[in-house]
Amino acid sequence: RKEVEQDPGPFNVPEGATVAFNCTYSNSASQSFFWYRQDCRKEPKLLMSVYSSGNEDGRFTAQLNRASQYISLLIRDSKLSDSATYLCVVNGGSQGNLIFGKGTKLSVKP
């Protein structure tokens, strides 16, 4: 089983749609969880951290289920500018590093 697995995508949605990304992780000892966004030919940037109680930042909502080792990201009212690849990330690498999923590509169309 891969350490971090995500929906393969791509997701092609119209503006205004709600889209959900899912992610599972294998290391039950992981303590920190994040969603990163990576635009084409750019470096990954932190979108939001994910907490056990769930957290919301504007149109973005992240959820964590530790029992199922499952993380989700919900984007409401999609904008064209949301088009990017979304990376599910957990800590727990052997060197204290973050472990990245392969990412899910989102394309929001007019």
Place this chain on the structure above:
Amino acid sequence: SAVISQKPSRDICQRGTSLTIQCQVDSQVTMMFWYRQQPGQSLTLIATANQGSEATYESGFVIDKFPISRPNLTFSTLTVSNMSPEDSSIYLCSVATGMATEAFFGQGTRLTVV
């Protein structure tokens, strides 16, 4: 968040040569990492750059191929040695303030080996 300056941003190199990538951070950071991102793939950790000592490499990466320096808490270099076309990739410097904290990235170096 830390401001990270990575250079060069891109390069085209001849096989058999070496390229050194620099990463400069605007503040002292505990942890610095070097990642590789091959086309269509996610990020793979190459090594952790340790200040004042040898880097810690992940399985599949060796010091002779990817020598790393970290002379202080704000600067590190990664060298890609004796390059082949298979080394064509994006190389990313990353910093974190602790083991369970978020990481921040430099702009990346897009390397093409011909």
